[in-house]
Amino acid sequence: MHEGHRGRLLAKIRSGAAMYEHEYLEALLFYACPRKDVNGVAHALLSAFGSIGGVLSASPEELMAVGGVGENIALYLACTGKCLSKEGGCNSFATLKSTAEFRRFLSARMGEEQLFEIYMLDADGRVRRICSFPSSTSGQKFPSRRVIRALSAFRPYGVFAADMRKDGATPGASDDAYAGELMSVCRLGGVRFYDYCILSPEGFFSYFVADRLFAEDYDRKGDA
Secondary structure (H helix, E strand, C coil): CHHHHHHHHHHHHHHCCCCCHHHHHHHHHHCCCCCCCCHHHHHHHHHHHCCHHHHHCCCHHHHHCCCCCCHHHHHHHHHHHHHHHCCCCCCCCCECCCHHHHHHHHHHHCCCCCEEEEEEECCCCEEEEEEEEECCCCCCCCCHHHHHHHHHHHCCCEEEEEEECCCCCCCCHHHHHHHHHHHHHHHHCCCEEEEEEEEECCEEEECCCCCCCCHHHCCCCCCC
């Protein structure tokens, strides 16, 4: 089964078929770990660094802080990143300029764990950092001061937020309250708040598409 999975993934690359970001990274890791299942490692790296560009621009020490990443993988990825940087950079991955692009990005990331995540973007729409928290059913998902600390530390140009959960995508009163709180926090920090989305196996909801964000808090290029 493991051999077949690798073969199918490599066949997609040969055919030029559309692939998710974690699939490209997983295929790259095949050559660092010829006999190891690296799917989980690929997802862990993307969760830690936000994009393939983030992974390939990280230092070996930063990479080895991720579970499942040893020195061989870290040096292989760091070397690959250095090679790509000589050819014009490796920061063209995970660029989000619309809610449609964000939905595809979330679908590729969604796993078994229920998570609330904040995606921090630069001025070109590239995902630079992801702050991930366990999703909660108790109303407010985490204290605002943790969001403020994250915004202060990374100073993003803009922010997308997403709740990936299993119990449907219909927003409730707590979602409305938290969307408003996120907008307020971002406004105070001078950060553009792009969208708050809910994704579940049953559907997808975007506050921006539903016109439930205030226009003055939304300043971006691209169509929903």
